[in-house]
Amino acid sequence: MAELVLVRGDITEQEVDAVVNAANSTLLGGGGVDGAIHRKGGPEILAACRELRATEYPDGLPTGKAVATSAGKLPARWVIHTVGPVYSAREDRSALLASCYRESLRVADELGARTVAFPAVSTGVYGWPMDDGARLAIETARAADTAVEQIRFVLFSADAYDTFAAHLR
Ligand code: AR6
Numbered sequence: 297m298a299e300l301v302l303v304r305g306d307i308t309e310q311e312v313d314a315v316v317n318a319a320n321s322t323l324l325g326g327g328g329v330d331g332a333i334h335r336k337g338g339p340e341i342l343a344a345c346r347e348l349r350a351t352e353y354p355d356g357l358p359t360g361k362a363v364a365t366s367a368g369k370l371p372a373r374w375v376i377h378t379v380g381p382v383y384s385a386r387e388d389r390s391a392l393l394a395s396c397y398r399e400s401l402r403v404a405d406e407l408g409a410r411t412v413a414f415p416a417v418s419t420g421v422y423g424w425p426m427d428d429g430a431r432l433a434i435e436t437a438r439a440a441d442t443a444v445e446q447i448r449f450v451l452f453s454a455d456a457y458d459t460f461a462a463h464l465r
Contacts (some may be wrong), residue, residue, distance in 0.1 A: 297428045300437055300464060303413075304457040307450040308336040311371045313409035314364070316400045318417045319377040321356035323349055328420040333375060337368035341375055360395035362403045374407055375401045380418030383425070390432055393418055396437040413448040416456055423433075426459050434463040437440050 307315050307329055318329040322347040325334045334341055344365035349356070357363055362378040378396040381389035396417050406414045417431060418424035437447045451457040 297424065298440065298442055298444045300434065301446055301448045302460050302464060303448055303450050304452075304454065305450055306332065306452070307413055308332050308370055309417050309451055310413040310448065312411040312413045312446075312448060313414045314374040314376050314404050314407060315367065315370065315372045316362075316412065316417070317375050318415050318422075319379055320446070321358065321379050323353065323357055323377055326421070330416045331379055333370070337370045339363055340368035344464045359400065360392040361390060362396065362399040364403050364407055372413070374405050374409060376407075376412070378400045378417060378456065380422050380424070383418060383423040386398060390428075393424065393429065393432050394436040397433060398440055399448070401437075401440045401442040401444055403452065404440055410444060411446045411448065412444050413450050415450055415452075416435070416460070419456070430456070430459045430463045434460065 315331050357379050359379045359381050364374045364376045367375045376401045380396050381392040416429050419426050419429040
């Protein structure tokens with residue numbers, strides 16, 4: 297089982313094999329984590345994403361799936377892009393959010409990544425409540441069948457960190 301670690305900080309600064317991007321299905325960038333990764337990682341990542349759109353994913357990456365590119369100038373070797381669901385109070389989309397974590401770890405295994413850093417997927421622009429997003433992230437990571445040795449959750453705010461810490465206990 298992978299070791300679960302919590303860090304308060306910026307995902308773009310993590311020295312891990314792979315960092316996970318909270319992307320959108322276009323794979324062509326956005327705000328939040330996505331904006332920061334492309335800004336710090338440089339144009340190589342966007343070029344790789346455009347290539348994926350021209351080949352494997354002409355209609356975009358579906359919600360709940362994950363795909364890897366190079367990490368450009370980031371300290372990591374790879375970026376694993378995943379598309380979280382937009383939160384809905386009327387419809388339970390938890391299975392899609394859990395799938396983001398599982399699929400990202402599956403891609404990490406294919407790459408041979410041993411250390412993987414995740415943001416709290418969907419809890420920003422996509423509006424997922426932090427408490428539930430943290431619960432799903434921790435539960436899914438704990439249950440994952442993966443060769444990844446360390447799963448690092450990188451939380452931007454003290455609140456997010458404390459919420460994840462409460463679920464880790
Ligand atoms: N490092 C770690 N966590 C961060 C960082 C960072 N540099 N920046 C933000 N967060 P979000 P989503 C936190 O909005 O909700 C983009 O436009 C943030 O506080 O990045 O999945 C994409 O292109 C929040 O808790 O991702 C999509 O269109 C969490 O990371 C859309 O946003 C996720 O926030 C995806 O929305």
